[in-house]
Amino acid sequence: MRLAELSERSGVSTATIKYYLREGLLPAGRQINATTAEYDEEHLRRLRLVRAMIQVGRVPVAKVRDVLGHVDDDSLPRTIRLGAALWALPQVPEPDEDDEYVQAAHLEVDKLLDQLGWENAKQLITISPAYRSLVVAVAAFRRIGYTFGAELLAPYAELMYRTAVLDLDNMEAYPSEAERIEFAILGVILNEPVKQALHRLAQEEETARRYGFE
Amino acid sequence: MRLAELSERSGVSTATIKYYLREGLLPAGRQINATTAEYDEEHLRRLRLVRAMIQVGRVPVAKVRDVLGHVDDDSLPRTIRLGAALWALPQVPEPDEDDEYVQAAHLEVDKLLDQLGWENAKQLITISPAYRSLVVAVAAFRRIGYTFGAELLAPYAELMYRTAVLDLDNMEAYPSEAERIEFAILGVILNEPVKQALHRLAQEEETARRYGFE
Structure with missing residues (x-):
């Protein structure tokens, strides 16, 4: 899906999505050409998670990046990955x-x-x-x-x-x-x-x- | 007990106790003479409660007064008196x-x-x-x-x-x-x-x- 659809389906504005992309909270989409990128269901899910942390949990952006870093690091033991949010x-x-x-x-x-x-x-x-x-x-x-x-x-x-x-x-x-x-x-x-x-x-x-x- | 002992036993400074007295969070002591009042175990308990709400619970002073008003009003049903803190x-x-x-x-x-x-x-x-x-x-x-x-x-x-x-x-x-x-x-x-x-x-x-x- 394109950025506009990702925004539509997540309820997050395109400006906010671009901000999350810049801050590294959301992985870049697959670049189709110089101005267009393609996003998938995993982007949508990650976006919902980021929004939940920031908007509902009021977790600061730097902390969100830290939590996601632990979550995505599959060299860590599962107990530690699961505990990352608790500790953040x-x-x-x-x-x-x-x-x-x-x-x-x-x-x-x-x-x-x-x-x-x-x-x-x-x-x-x-x-x-x-x-x-x-x-x-x-x-x-x-x-x-x-x-x-x-x-x-x-x-x-x-x-x-x-x-x-x-x-x-x-x-x-x-x-x-x-x-x-x-x-x-x-x-x-x-x-x-x-x-x-x-x-x-x-x-x-x-x-x-x-x-x-x- | 005198104010100094009340302060000693509660760990609350005399200045803070005087502030709570002025704000009506603590009932006045029994006046012995123009400058001295006597306090009892109930004052000590109430003082601990007020301190718990303000210092640990970070409940604003006006809310504390409101909760205590409900707690002390024995015309209210018990369910409402007990619920007062929850609602405050x-x-x-x-x-x-x-x-x-x-x-x-x-x-x-x-x-x-x-x-x-x-x-x-x-x-x-x-x-x-x-x-x-x-x-x-x-x-x-x-x-x-x-x-x-x-x-x-x-x-x-x-x-x-x-x-x-x-x-x-x-x-x-x-x-x-x-x-x-x-x-x-x-x-x-x-x-x-x-x-x-x-x-x-x-x-x-x-x-x-x-x-x-x-």
Whole structure:
């Protein structure tokens, strides 16, 4: 298809597509002559992914380029390619390791991972932003006087683990590796708002079931 | 306790406490003489809550006042008092009801609520920001060519429902109504980062279990 059709089908303006091409977020089309290039379904899919990251996920252009670089590098292990989007999202600041609450939170989270038997997650703690986020959140609770300990966290972690199994099952249902990796990225960017909204709706439902509207 | 002790025990400076008092976020202490007031454990708890909302949740002062107004109004139904924090959080913009993707997303989410039998949540759809957020997120998926339909959403919703049951069970373990409502608010502000981090950690764990690090 030509640029005009790519624009039509993706809903992205030709000016924006040209910008993405210049920035290297979209591979060049097949040049037919000096002024015309031809694009295919893969361009369309990549364009949708880029738009999702930039417009819905508000991921900066440089980060998008970085994520796509990981996604397209098939010399990397799959776990790392799939994790690229997660690691490119806005992250919490590094916790202050001298802070007593941060230190206590580390102990608590490590205890949790042991209890759960999450051996792989344990191997990743030095590089994982998810681990860091959890430590920061648990430390924030402690700082205002609440202990959110391993016993309280474990049942939540088990439910989140079942959620992650669903995520990966849904991803594996896609026929091609390119689509699977794309779905994983979209999952991180768009899925989290879906789950958060479902969780809040479920809280409304259960609160009203228990206490009614009186 | 005096102001200095309240500051010491809460870790909030006396200048900030005075600011919260002026802004009506903290009830006045019991006046002992013209220059000295006495504060109690309830002041300390309320102060921690205010600090959690402002410093961790980044809730604007006017919103904090609004949430506390709902929390303290015992003429309101419990479901509404507990929901006050949820409704005071930053919300997604109103969806554009003329947009075809938004209309399709409404149909899909309504179908989901029917399938799940969430009758209470259905009653709240005209006022619920959670419902609106879900519609906006589902519409965003549709706009880039992904159908995130009721069948795909239902198993996630069931897990989130079980998470909400845990939330309310944990809340009900607190002895006083004041603490329960405080926990519900903290739950919204601090719990969501905890659950999101646990979910991401679970994704790392499951991805590595399935695909290893090779």
